[in-house]
Amino acid sequence: MRRFSRITGTGSYVPPRRLSNADLVAELAGKGVETSDEWIVERTGIRARHFAADGVYSSDLGLEAAKNALQAAGRIPQDVDLIIVATSTPDMVFPSTACILQNKLGANGCAAFDVQAVCSGFVYALTVADAMIQTGAAKCALVIGTEIFSRILDFSDRTTCVLFGDGAGAVVLEASDTPGILASDLHADGKHVGILCVPGHVAAGAILGDPFLKMDGQAVFKLAVGVLEDAARATLAKAGKTEADIDWLIPHQANIRIMQSTAKRLKMSMDKVVVTVDQHGNTSAASIPLALDWAVRSGKVKPGETLMLEGVGGGFTWGAVLLNL
Known part of the structure; x- marks a missing residue:
């Protein structure tokens, strides 16, 4: 009998400190950086974000x-036999954030590792977990996207510092006799490294290069819309489905304009797109599972529905997963 994987529980978390656009604008003004709520909302759709406290x-x-x-899945940490953490803001150079989290959770002994694909990280991690469950290498996986981007932002650059927030999302993925994950499609193209990156690194006890996020917004937008459509269509083709079979599109929450353009290309109404970017900003690898959990707990997304998850991020990486909840 063929083995499949299904999501049996979702979860999310954002730090208590919430900054509305007005809050952030006031902080930036104190640093001599001018922007406005109107400017941020018009270009991004973002109205608030959460920042982690020091020491978190x-x-x-x-x-x-x-x-x-x-x-939500009715499981305990000892049931977990695989932990994959998608993050671009790890606790330290090594060991992996997955190993650190594993110990805090009390799930010691199972396989645990990080995946680094920036904003596509959760889609990558979910695909890897699905493959490991299908091959019998795992039965109950925790797939987590977690980020603290506030610590790699240059708050003198208004084009980037207003975009990002901190948060985490997770799913429990379990072996099943019936298909949950239907198909996925992953890609990367390293020639686009320079348009979205943090080019610094640690060497000889010092930071070499620039430790802050750098982004060419126009180049990212142009590339993102095209590859998101391609990944979605390729995933649908692998699953033998069409756009009409998608109940909900849950894209990476980067920019409302990218999300609107992607939905239009897939002939989907924005009424069928889960949007949380207005309240969380861009939380990179955390954005898709955070949005998924919000949609599930709010009752918007229901068991049995077909979801298209898709992300695009620095690398450049992109991908999509089609699943039955």
Whole structure:
């Protein structure tokens, strides 16, 4: 009998500190940076974001999301035999944030590792977990996206510092006799490294290069819309489905304009697109599972519905997953 994987629980967590656009604009003004709520909303759709407190790390945010997902799935940490964490803001150079989170969760002994695909990270991690469950390497996986992007932002650059927030999302993915994950499609093209990156690194006890996020917004937008459509269509083709079979599109929450353009290309109404970017900003690898959990807990997305998850991020990486909830 063929083995499949299904999501059995979702969870998310955002830090308590919430900054509306007005709050952020006031903070930036104190640093001599001019922007406005109108400017941010018009270009991005973002109205608020959450920032982690000092001393809080990506593993801490991911831990809370993981606990919520386990509770929703009716599982305990000892049931988990695989932990994959998607993050671009790890607690430290090594060990992996997954190993740190594993110990905090009390799921010691199972396989645990990080995936680094920036904003596509959760789609990558979910695809890897699905493959490991299908081959019998795991039965119950925690797949987590967690980020603290506020610590890699240049708050003198208004084109980037208003875009990002901190948060985490998680799912429990379990072996099943019936298909949950229907198909996926992953890609990367390293020639686009320069349009979205953090080019610094640690060497000889110092930071070499620039430790802040750099982005060519126009180049990212142009590339993102095209590859998101391509990945969605390729995934549908693998599953033998069409756009009409998608009940909900849950894209990476980067920019409302990218999301609107993608939905239009897929002939989908924005009424069928889960949007949380207005309240969370761009939380990179956390954005898709965070949006998924919000949609599930609000009752918007229901069991049995077909979801298209898709992300695009630095690398450049992109991909999509089609699943039955």
